[in-house]
Amino acid sequence: MTPLGGVGEIGKNMWVLEIGDEMLIIDSGVKFPENDLLGIDLVIPDFDYVLKNKEKVNGIVLTHGHLDHIGGLPYLLKELKVPVYGTKLTLGLLEGNLKEHNLLKDTRLKVVHSGKAVKVGNFTVDFIRVNHSIADTCALAIHTPLGPIVYASDFKFDQTPIDGEVADFHKLAELGDSEQGVLALFSDSTNVEREGYTLSEKVVGETVDEIFRDARERIIIATFASNIHRIQQIVDAAFKYNRKIAFTGRSMINNVDIARRLGYLQIPDDMIVDIRDCSSLPDSQIVLLTTGSQGEPYAALTRMARGDHYHINIKEGDTVMISASAIPGNEKFVGQTINKLYRRGANVIYEDVSGVHVSGHASQEELKLMLNLVKPKYFVPTHGEYRHLYKHAALAEKTGISRDNIYIAEVGDKIKFTDEKIAKEGNIQSGDILIDGLGIGDVGNIVLRDRKLLSEDGIIIVVVTIDKKGNILVGPDIITRGFVYIRESEELIEAATKRVKDSLKECEESNITEWSVLKNTIRNSLNNYIYQKIKRNPMILPVIMEV
Structure with missing residues (x-):
């Protein structure tokens, strides 16, 4: 094995x-x-x-x-x-x-x-x-x-x-x-x-029933889209308390369709409403089942909490239940989502405060x-x-x-x-x-290292135009992204440009025309200077054009 x-x-x-x-x-x-x-x-x-x-x-x-x-x-x-x-x-x-x-x-x-x-x-x-x-x-x-x-x-x-x-x-x-x-x-x-022992799934059903009994406005529940038994218990509670149910989130909609087609999920057709029609029903008659229990940035619940969902956004009086535990590594995202939900006036029920997940x-x-x-x-x-x-x-x-x-x-x-x-x-x-x-498999350690560097210190692009003899015709021009805001750092950029120009002049006087040498010269002239000035190590990318 x-x-x-x-x-x-x-x-x-x-x-x-x-x-x-x-x-x-x-x-x-x-x-x-x-x-x-x-x-x-x-x-x-x-x-x-x-x-x-x-x-x-x-x-x-x-x-x-x-x-x-x-x-x-x-x-x-x-x-x-x-x-x-x-x-x-x-x-x-x-x-x-x-x-x-x-x-x-x-x-x-x-x-x-x-x-x-x-x-x-x-x-x-x-x-x-x-x-x-x-x-x-x-x-x-x-x-x-x-x-x-x-x-x-x-x-x-x-x-x-x-x-x-x-x-x-x-x-x-x-x-x-x-x-x-x-x-x-x-x-x-x-x-x-x-x-x-791990608790039975039925324990969640009892908690769900209590939440439905006490809620007066909309109920929004986030859970794993694959947890068909959890979804069935939520559907049963919605039926008992005379609420319609809407689904949002690609994986939730797909999994519910598959489970219904194969007979694993029993939902009367007249209980299901399109999420776009929820606004035409009283809030007390709506349950929304959504993805986003892990605080994923683009999942439906997270978008609702931010206020940029296409159809539904959280409002005061909503009951939001996160019926899942945070997968290791996702705790920060889940916590941020919960905080945003509270800011919007929702009553949030999650694992740490109630038995909404086993x-x-x-x-x-x-x-x-x-x-x-x-x-x-x-x-x-x-x-x-x-x-x-x-x-x-x-x-x-x-x-x-x-x-x-x-x-x-x-x-x-x-x-x-x-x-x-x-x-x-x-x-x-x-x-x-x-x-x-x-x-x-086309992304490896080198690409990830570059991405990390770009995310931390940004990039400086130095553009120089030379002739065949190595004489500088135009530049050097410095372009930055994610490094500094140029309009507020003009003095730094001007000084950096001068250092590059002086280094290239020395190469010109020494008749050095090899591109690899010129590029290393540009990098070396900036690396220590930038670090000494602002304690950052941006990626330095020389671009040489010959005319």
Whole structure:
């Protein structure tokens, strides 16, 4: 088993299983960029190892429909033509992604029902129902000659799920009690720092009902567009309190359409109103379901809070509920959005002050239960940052798994399982591929370094026109962006221009005409001077034109 993502990080989940000359891919997700990846839209795994061995790949199996597990597939399937197996909702959400990339016609999607097994080449894979913050989530049991590998990357055990579908404890226990026994468990580490059990999704429904009962004006709710069970509870409360519901945000509208079409979301047609028609209804009869629970700058809720949404803006008396927890790294954006909502007179209800969100990931007692049900010989914590993996390994030790049988993986580790031991066999090429617009992998460390420099200190462009003998005909002229406001810094710019001119005169007198030397001369004449004067290091870009 080799992770191409999802260990030591949140997101980009992807594993490759190899037995002999055959390979099976488990999930292929994206990671959303951190603040230092300026201008980057998405991060995907490095597929180089898979593509070099594409003739060995039998297929791709998916656990569920979150983007950190399926978002990388459009980029992989452009190069790899193999069948993709998943549950109905998972493939329904994937279809939308594939359509955007014009790949749907060329992709073989195979629906598998939870509780069923499927043959993928010579691999037999059981899809085992578990609970999560999206419907149709499964753990996978992949049968190998040494025993099944159980892959449970995102799960919790909800005893009162919204759809009535509890996790398949029987199947997990059956695998654990089988004669061969489970070879290895790969288990979700996200909430390993939380003691006890993760609360049921039904708890949110009770809070939602209270909010609807008390609200007198508009109700605006932001949540993850993929949390179909949460959306259903909001719809049920709207129906109970005689409110119409409108949707805004591209992913919210798309996911609701898909879930309704596939039968996962029940909403009477006459309850839904177009967001443009909300102004014609009394505020007491409106619920607006929106994206933006993470404070994303261009998401619908954030635009409402700023006052620049096309159709709806926040006003005094609105009840705004943020039914999600901040993903690590987004806390600042969420906090800014909440502050703006309060400034506009809204009553804001969010996780820190009310039970408007529960996690979709297992806490410590559920993680122990999974370990005790499955009884694996080997254990590999997955789906978490390094501290999560480390603590999950310690938790597994407490349930009786030997430290020698636990492996904390790094991206790219080839983990070999035998009857005797689990060990690292080597490394493969791995890491992050950055997506910027339509560009895939064309932005690397040098480009990011330049973007960082430009964002911090700006740029100085020095334009000089010379003749073939190296004599200055026009210039030097200095143009700046993001450095100083020229009208207020004329003295600095004039002095900088004089220094460049004097340096170029020396080159002219020495008959130096090589452009590379002239450019270095311009840079050297300005670098120290600018730093001494105002303690900044802007990018200096000489432009030489010869006539």
